[in-house]
Amino acid sequence: MLSTNMAFKKDASAGYLANHMARLFALALHDRIRPLGLAPAQFMTLLELWEDDGLTQKDLVQRLDVEQATMANTLKRMERDGLITRTENPEDRRAQLVRLTPKAKALREDATSAATGVNEKALSALSPEDRQAFVSLMSRVIGALQD
Numbered sequence: 001m002l003s004t005n006m007a008f009k010k011d012a013s014a015g016y017l018a019n020h021m022a023r024l025f026a027l028a029l030h031d032r033i034r035p036l037g038l039a040p041a042q043f044m045t046l047l048e049l050w051e052d053d054g055l056t057q058k059d060l061v062q063r064l065d066v067e068q069a070t071m072a073n074t075l076k077r078m079e080r081d082g083l084i085t086r087t088e089n090p091e092d093r094r095a096q097l098v099r100l101t102p103k104a105k106a107l108r109e110d111a112t113s114a115a116t117g118v119n120e121k122a123l124s125a126l127s128p129e130d131r132q133a134f135v136s137l138m139s140r141v142i143g144a145l146q147d
Helices: 014-036 040-051 057-064 068-080 102-122 128-146
Strands: 084-089 092-100
Touching (some): 040 057, 040 068, 040 102, 068 084
């Protein structure tokens, strides 16, 4: 625990470093997926839908840990861009199912390849063992923050 007498050192702060790293990842990903007509928020949404097409907006909000309004705006842009359609949920008429269009399905390989390239570049200074440990530790920290 930091003492109030100690100066805050950003280079020793996990939160600061994680935030900085996330921004750099997002910028690099944006550069790689922009030619595909995608933004990072759309890509994250597509990752969920590529795994499980036909989720509700509420499902996506929970899975991606984003605000309802943020997801609503992302889905609106994705619908405008021809990436998704929304259909009535037969189990709950108040909710809509978000479904991928053929255009979005066709982007999967190129978009995930772009993301893999960003990950490879970012982790290139680490050994395979360090990469595995790093990802495992990040997952544990995320889990602790979600509890």
